[in-house]
Amino acid sequence: MRTHDALAPLQAGALAEQLAAAWTMAPARAEGVLRACIPEFAWRVETAVLSRGGLADLVEALGSVDRAAYLKAGGLFGDEAARRDGEEILARLLATKDASRALAARVARRSGVDAAQIVGILPHLAVAALAGLALSSNARLSGVLAQVPPLGRLSRGSPHADLAGILRRRCGAGVYSPRALPRAVRGAIAGGAASRGRSTAVWYVRFMIGHSAARLLRMVVHRLQLPVINLDRRQIAGTEEPP
Secondary structure, three states: OOHHHHHHHHHOHHHHHHHHHHHOOOHHHHHHHHHHHHHHHHHHHHHHOOOHHHHHHHHHHHHHHHOOHHHHHOOOOOOHHHHHHHHHHHHHHHOOHHHHHHHHHHHHHHHOOOHHHHHHHHHHHHHHHHHHHHHHHHHHHHHHHOOOOOOHHHOOOOHHHHHHHHHHOOOOEOOEOOOHHHHHHHHHHHHHOOOOOOOHHHHHHHHHHHHHHHHHHHHHHHHHOOOOOOOOHHHHOOOOOOO
């Protein structure tokens, strides 16, 4: 899944203009913030769907963001509800405050915008990123959502949340067996990203090869006593430009 393809349209001028106006920065700086954030969010989404729990969290977040009124009103950066939703999305994707601060530092370094500002901007951009992914995947994901049976008292209030609960319980839905359902959901989201879906095994191999290659390179550099270049597994795997 090339999630970056689904999130890339968020770099359009309208969002950059909103960001520049809300945070009183030059449009070029706002565009730089978006360019730095989009690959980060794409990587987090792609690694999240490797597990059932991460996939369930993503499905639930897509449903929540897709219904958000502030997206239609154009008040993304000034809306308190958008900030709260964004903080929840960041908590799911980044897990810890240290990871969130590290992300803010990387974006600040690449964009030239103060890290304190980036910390405030990130929740709103997280909402925008998930909204873009929801928009691109809705048509394909709706077919899977249609297979979710009525859950009665067990319903969590929306088809997306109900599907997320089924994924967490490792159950099937309609024509999808317990093993087929996660593949169908990943495929729907991958299709929304205008790419070929990949199985969990393929993503795991790609993730581990990148990790192992980065570790091997650091060992070689250390033994040769060459200057250390801080490359992480995304850069080794070819998914991110070196800083």
